[in-house]
Amino acid sequence: MNLTRIFYKNWKPVFCFFGGFNEIIASLVFINTDNKKLKIKKYYQIINNDEDGFGEKDIIDALAHLIKKISKKIPLLLCFEQPFAKSTKARFSVVRDNPLSPIDKEELENAILNLAWRLYDKERIFVSQKLKISEWDVVLADSKISDPRIDDRKVLNPIGFSGKSLSFCLENTYLNYLFWENVKDILERWGGELIFCAEKNLIFDKISSLIEGKERIAFVEITSRSTSAAVLGNYLNSYRSFDWGSINLIKSLSQRLGISLEQAEELKTIYSQGALSEAAHEWFKKLFEKELRLLAQGINLAFKDMGLNEKISHIYLTGDLAELPDLIPFLENQKWNAAIFVDPPKIQFYDALQLMKDLNLELIDFNEKKLSINFVINLAAIFLGDNKYQAMNKILKRRIKWLNQNLLKKR
Secondary structure (H helix, E strand, C coil), rough: CCHHHHCCCEEEEEEEEEEEEEEEEEEEEECCCCCCCCEEEEEEEEEECCCCCHHHHCCCCCCHHHCCCCCCCCCCCECCCCCCCEEEEEEEEEEECCCCCCCCCCHHHHHHHHHHHHHHHHHHHHHHHHHCCHHHHEEEEEEEEEEEEEEECCCCCCCCCCCCEEEEEEEEEEEEEEHHHHHHHHHHHHHCEEEEEEHHHHHHHHHHHCCCCCCCCEEEEECCCCCCCCCCCCHHHEEEECCCCCHHHHHHHHHCCCCCCHHHHHHHHHHHHHHCCCHHHHHHHHHHHHHHHHHHHHHHHHHHHHCCCEEEEEEEECCCCCCCHHHHHHHHCCCCCCEEEEEEEEEECCCHHHHHHHHHCCEECCCCHHCHHHHHHHHHHHCCCHHHHHHHHHHHHHHHHHHHHHHHHHC
């Protein structure tokens, strides 16, 4: 007797996997799509705060190991951070030879192949630079079509319509060829269906409209080794990152006191918990100010590089420094670029629980302390499927397979 089927009746199972530079998460999730409730039956998390972080081999080994702990032949969602994946989003169009004739299946398939090839040819050099690999090692792992239009008129399916031009929005996800081959080998042996593979930034781009208010909001994520910045509503294309992480504070403390990084991290934790004397607290605060000024400068430069047309009024902070005392008052008192930010911008912390609330997701019987932004983004991807364009995406999937096979011959 299958007890899982009894206790989780009317709930659909999904295997979610997140592979990041410092964090790997795998979970068996049962979902109720009607009310966005989720039950986590199995949960695994691996953290690596070493300077080198995880590599592709680490991600592959973790996926191969953890996937064995999950039931076979259930839908699978893969979410990766850079430098393991790079997603893009763009609208492309083709001019039709005979605008008066209705579009048939053959023309639609040829148009989809044409657009997929043009976009791959245009993006592979850019992607290779982001993934730090040869352009010939770039492989298109996943692609999705949305928002088809005829002469800028929205249609559900172009077949049967006539017009001068046909356009789509294409969301592509690229991986290193050898990395993707290893992932496919694991999935083929496991037997589950891959329904989504994307870079974390693409998923967040798709869900960020749900947390966007009337004001222009910036999102800044601080990890142990780097900081990323983007604008909600255009997260994928505005995304920038720079080399400043929470490790900078630990290193400055280590160098000042002549102690190990491990000891410095323990002291920083004590400082964050407010367990120091007033004099010691002020000493730590003053020591960290130099590094925090560099953080503020990096954020300024990142948003300047985006070439924004509207001023930013809010900054949401997430990541490693949520517990650092005096951080927000310090940042609000920094000099912000008047051409980019309202002076001063309102700065506040934004955590995984708030993201769950904004996305209207409900976790049942799960320890909230285990929640991370990465985990919530991975869970949110479950609800991004759009069956409206299923027929076109089936065509695209076949064409992408053909495209990759032909590119393989040219290696």
